[in-house]
Amino acid sequence: MLEIIRQVPVEYYVLYSAILFTIGVMGVLIRRNAIVVLMCIELMLNAVNLLLAAFSTYLSDSKGQLMVFFIMVVAAAEAAVGLGILIMIYRNTKSTDISLLDKLRN
Amino acid sequence: MNALLPLIPFLPLLGFAVNGLFGKKLPKSLVGIIGSGTLLGAFILSVLCFQQLGANSEPIQSDLYRFLSVGGLDINFGLMADRLSVWMMLIVTGVGFLIHVYSIGYMHDDEGFYKFFAYLNLFIFSMLLLVMGTNFLMLFFGWEGVGLCSYLLIGFWYENREYGAAARKAFIMNRIGDLGLLLGMFLIFYTFGSLDYATVFAKLEGADPAVVTTICLLLFVGAMGKSAQIPLYTWLPDAMAGPTPVSALIHAATMVTAGIYLVARCNGMFEMAPYAQAVVAVVGLATSIFTALIGLRQNDIKKVLAYSTVSQLGLMFLSLGMGAYVSAMFHVTTHAFFKALLFLAAGSVIHGMGGEQDIRNMGGLRKHMPITFWVFLIGTFAISGFPLLSGFFSKDEIFAATFAHGGAIWWGLAAASGLLTAVYMSRLLYVTFFGEFRGTAEQKHHLHESPLVMTVPLMVLAVLSVVGGLLNTPHFLHLGNDQWLAHWFSGNGVNGTPIIPLAEMHLEVSTEWMLMGIASALAVLVLIVTYFLYSKPQNLPVADSEQQGLSKVLANKFYVDELYNFLFVRPTEYLSKIFHYYVDIWGIDGIVERTGSGVQALGGYFRRLQNGNIEYYLIGMVAGAVLLFLSMYL
Numbered sequence: 001m002l003e004i005i006r007q008v009p010v011e012y013y014v015l016y017s018a019i020l021f022t023i024g025v026m027g028v029l030i031r032r033n034a035i036v037v038l039m040c041i042e043l044m045l046n047a048v049n050l051l052l053a054a055f056s057t058y059l060s061d062s063k064g065q066l067m068v069f070f071i072m073v074v075a076a077a078e079a080a081v082g083l084g085i086l087i088m089i090y091r092n093t094k095s096t097d098i099s100l101l102d103k104l105r106n
Numbered sequence: 107m108n109a110l111l112p113l114i115p116f117l118p119l120l121g122f123a124v125n126g127l128f129g130k131k132l133p134k135s136l137v138g139i140i141g142s143g144t145l146l147g148a149f150i151l152s153v154l155c156f157q158q159l160g161a162n163s164e165p166i167q168s169d170l171y172r173f174l175s176v177g178g179l180d181i182n183f184g185l186m187a188d189r190l191s192v193w194m195m196l197i198v199t200g201v202g203f204l205i206h207v208y209s210i211g212y213m214h215d216d217e218g219f220y221k222f223f224a225y226l227n228l229f230i231f232s233m234l235l236l237v238m239g240t241n242f243l244m245l246f247f248g249w250e251g252v253g254l255c256s257y258l259l260i261g262f263w264y265e266n267r268e269y270g271a272a273a274r275k276a277f278i279m280n281r282i283g284d285l286g287l288l289l290g291m292f293l294i295f296y297t298f299g300s301l302d303y304a305t306v307f308a309k310l311e312g313a314d315p316a317v318v319t320t321i322c323l324l325l326f327v328g329a330m331g332k333s334a335q336i337p338l339y340t341w342l343p344d345a346m347a348g349p350t351p352v353s354a355l356i357h358a359a360t361m362v363t364a365g366i367y368l369v370a371r372c373n374g375m376f377e378m379a380p381y382a383q384a385v386v387a388v389v390g391l392a393t394s395i396f397t398a399l400i401g402l403r404q405n406d407i408k409k410v411l412a413y414s415t416v417s418q419l420g421l422m423f424l425s426l427g428m429g430a431y432v433s434a435m436f437h438v439t440t441h442a443f444f445k446a447l448l449f450l451a452a453g454s455v456i457h458g459m460g461g462e463q464d465i466r467n468m469g470g471l472r473k474h475m476p477i478t479f480w481v482f483l484i485g486t487f488a489i490s491g492f493p494l495l496s497g498f499f500s501k502d503e504i505f506a507a508t509f510a511h512g513g514a515i516w517w518g519l520a521a522a523s524g525l526l527t528a529v530y531m532s533r534l535l536y537v538t539f540f541g542e543f544r545g546t547a548e549q550k551h552h553l554h555e556s557p558l559v560m561t562v563p564l565m566v567l568a569v570l571s572v573v574g575g576l577l578n579t580p581h582f583l584h585l586g587n588d589q590w591l592a593h594w595f596s597g598n599g600v601n602g603t604p605i606i607p608l609a610e611m612h613l614e615v616s617t618e619w620m621l622m623g624i625a626s627a628l629a630v631l632v633l634i635v636t637y638f639l640y641s642k643p644q645n646l647p648v649a650d651s652e653q654q655g656l657s658k659v660l661a662n663k664f665y666v667d668e669l670y671n672f673l674f675v676r677p678t679e680y681l682s683k684i685f686h687y688y689v690d691i692w693g694i695d696g697i698v699e700r701t702g703s704g705v706q707a708l709g710g711y712f713r714r715l716q717n718g719n720i721e722y723y724l725i726g727m728v729a730g731a732v733l734l735f736l737s738m739y740l
Contacts, residue, residue: 028724101720
């Protein structure tokens, strides 16, 4: 297994997760649908996870994979809270468009 | 006696504290007893001082504590009673006591009864500080204290806006004079290095006459304000807004004589400054004649007396300017008797008439108020200089000194002022008490003689007005007590020299007889002529709208108030408007407001960043993170 993983150079992992992270960031910035925004946040987290896992394997250090589990737990909690908020927003505005949420203005 | 000396001013202060703090809850009779009782105590102690000083003229002194010690300035809170001070103390506490007793009756129905007595007691305290101080600063404390009490009491019925304005006018005009006094004190300290009478008067010998003249003139400016001399006299007639006992006590008998006391106290200085003496004499004589003329055509019973007071004070200053300090103090004394008497009698009239003060609505009061009538008659005759009454002696001395020192023209002008006094006072007497009653039927029904608590002080003052002249009889009458007051004041002061040295008057006995004869003959003549003049109804004073010519000018007080209004009040108001609009609103407010609105405008630009759009914030955040990243690794 380890051999298979190591057949791919580590630079590719870095590049790949950078692309994933950028897609996540752009999604958060550009999309207005709150669900998509939440998904993009997950995407960013997973880009980081991928990087952690890759380096952990290459450096034979399990601390990185340990960190991945922590992030997944936090991400799950965050998704639960985020979706909860989302449902409340939907109930109040009949929409998931976050650009409508500008009540703090003025 | 030294130990008891501080009690004299502090007894009235105690009365002020008790009445002022608890008076509202105390019954009126008790308030009156506390108010007058403390004063009676002070009077008795003053009499004891007087007796001791009679036996031995060494001043009684009591330094309570060191009040101030800065650099070379060393001032004790010191009280003393020398022969001049004790004389003023007797007048202040004696006449003051009678007026307090009278006030119990006069103010009986007033809501501010306790307040009135508290203020009166505070006034007596301040006045006693003024005359008992051992240095100029103590005098200044008293000086300001009596000014404050005068303000409080003129504005006693402060609901009336006009009365409040009169109180402010008195306060401000006095303040102008006080500035002169203060500057004089600065110069005294600068020149002599001390404010103690003893030190200053001892160092007078070697002082530069020009400096002394300046000091005298500055002190006289202070006296002008307090004793209502031209040009600062206009507050005193307006001060009649206060209750009548106040007019009697403060604005006739005691406070206004503070200026006379000051000059008499500093007689050594004025003797060194002939120029200042001339100024004092000219101002005094001018004030005396000018205000006597105004008094001829006033129809408010208290206003006539007020102008008469200013006029008499003018005579006293004339006397001071002529170097006749004892005559001035003598006139202060007799004036305190008969002017307090006249004011209190006028108060009794006002009381009986239910608040009416216009003599045109009086007349014939002789039958309704016999006691008031008789004491008023005595007061009028005394102030007019009717032979052998108190005013006769004191005025005669002033006239004689004027003749001896200034010559016939000065004497003529002073005598003319005395003549005018007789004219306006007899006019007041005849119009008020003789003829037919001219008021409303309701007033006639209400007319009554005042209660005993008011008439007894009147009678005491009437007796004093009659016999007061015997204090200082001229030597050529050989009554056995020649020039008693002059000898009294020649006792030693704090610096071991006579307070007012005995002065020789260089006049022939026949001249003195002649001067006295002319003055008293004129006074008697005026009293008789005016009686027949004002017994005819067509000669009674007319309504304001019917005044014509000179009479109108006199009734309007020579338009001096209007002149001051035009010269000082209006320009000041105009200037204050300019400062208000351009300096305050435009300048100072402008800076403050423009600072505020500038910050607000800047905030207006920045608030656009906070547009509530989440993407916008996120872009900012990401851009920030990227920039941070780039700045760290590139």
